[in-house]
Amino acid sequence: MTDLLKGLNPEQKLAVTTREGPVLVLAGAGSGKTKVITVRMAFLMLWGVHPENILAMTFTNKAAGEMRERVAGLVGKDKAKLLTVGTFHSFCVKLLRAHAAEAGLAPNFTICDSSDQLAAVKGALRELRIGEASIQPSVLQGRISLMKNKLMSSESFLSTAAGDEDELVGRAWKMYEEHLRRARTVDFDDLLLFTLQLLRTNEKVRTELEHRFRYVMVDEYQDTNGPQYEIVKLIAGRHKNLCVVGDDDQSIYGWRGADVTKILSFEKDFRGAKVIRLETNYRSTAEILEAANKVIANNPNRHAKTLRSALGKGEAIVMLRGDDEASEADAAAKEIAERVRLNHSKFSDFAVLFRTQTQPRAFEEQFRLRAIPYVLIGGMSFFDRKEVRDVLAYLRLANNPRDEVSFLRVVNCPPRGIGKGSIDKAVDIATQHGISVVKVFETPELAAELPAATVDAVRTFRNTLSVFAADPGEALVGWIRQLLEAVNYRGEVDRAYPDPKTREERWQGVMEVLDMAENHVRRTRKASLATFLEALTLDAEDSRGDDKQQKKDAVTLMTLHSAKGLEFERVYLVGVEEGILPHARSVAEDTVEEERRLMYVGITRAKRHLTITLTKSRSKYGTRVDSHPSRFLYEMKGETPPKDWKAAGGAAPPVRVEKGGKRTRAKKKSAKSGAAHLPHKDL
């Protein structure tokens, strides 16, 4: 038992051994937060707590997996298997599946991802005859989601709506809910809200959870939003054996309703809470931490903390300034290739971290030119590919014939002679009667109003699909093959992409879905179509990126948001310019503090070495725009940006520009002039 505590510092030990009552662990970046949680779980078990009585909530599936694995390393696989470790969302899905009726949901409810959500929002607007000119669907989607995450209901919003725009939003919101209900689907936010509602109204379920989960832990507590907080309170509020771990300096999900004040007011919400601070950083060198500390010190509202490095001073931070994004990427690629060639590092030691999803493109190109292996994490690009979305829509439709969004998506793909006109008409009729489009085709009187040819084509289509009404269970892969065969999806790919090369690429996407299905069946006990679809929507990210990343030695490319919680030997923090980091929109919306935390997260991912890069100009919407060094670069050096630093020809950047050397150029395009190079302090 004492072995477990070996290698923990006094604060960590305290966090691990405080068994009863509320505990808040304020854990700075790299201070051994995950270690504390995992050892704590192991310690509880050695104390005689049954693993089934322990619940740990994480923010991502990846974090959940890692946590379980690490606990398994301490107490053995068999015990670790009995723990409940997962994201709020996956926890909620399980609970809602088990109590669908009590929660007011259909037994086969599906979860819609954000593009389905967007489609539903558009449907709602169309139904209300609100032109997309008056409000942008994606904006509306964001507003609805944000309000839900702030625990507002459409009713209460409408009743307090002030102004035409709010009223419009409120009405659209209600219609959106109606759409989801008709399609028997819920969005991500609903998973939390329905769970909350269930726990509030159903005492039996609530007491069951209270009794089962005697010890509750929440990771990344600073990212907890309203509904999540309430759920935790309902489960752990009685026994109060709640340990939350987080860092207010790493709160980067405010735009999603995360509420930093929750971590600041924990002591008030849970009386007598023990507060433990972890400020020794075991991850990064002093050079890196000094930069991080300096930047974050500019945030006024925070629990003051200063990270102390347990490691030495280390290498100086390096800055590179390229002429444009190609040169920026090329400079990084060149360095990486060189280090690996000299055997100083391997590719997987490196990560390139960026703010927005447009940035990785240039890096992908340059990495390809130099044959540097890389994995692009997130980006959702795979699931955004048309053919993948089509296949998924087919699967969803088979799983839930009322899934309107999926129905509309594939009803004429491949073309079946069902035109847009007829579909619009059908949607109209559905609207008038307050029923789903699918239902219109099921009701002969209503279908009679549509062109006979269309009705016929839809009937044929549905007959084809009806063969696949039953969930195939573990025979999933063959079943999907047959389904694709039956609707002649291969034919659609051939038709839509005459160029054999792109055709092959597209088909590859379809095959990848099959691969994923196979993996799913292999890894999941009682796999089925339903579990597969759920896994796809809930852990879209890690179900693929993950094993790829492990499989090969490759550079990691990802957003700052997805980098949280991870660490790399050598980090390239890229595009550190005004307008990108901080993002222009954050500047406009006055949320620069959160951007600063993002910068802080980025810096503190690096263990031994950090390179910050930027450009002199980059193309935006297709035209070139001058770029300016981020204010955070000045802050990092303890300076404030000069007034005119963004004016053309304004102040010199806070980095000394050395005339950089030779450039390799594969072909096309300018040999770029030297990327600026600057050691921060001397080595």
Next chain:
DNA sequence: CATGAATTTTTTTTT
């Protein structure tokens, strides 16, 4: 109805 051309819009971050 389907196809391809012309146009418009797009860029925050994610479970």
Next chain:
DNA sequence: AAAATTCATG
């Protein structure tokens, strides 16, 4: 620059 959407033609 690329993608999405609308328009015009067969």
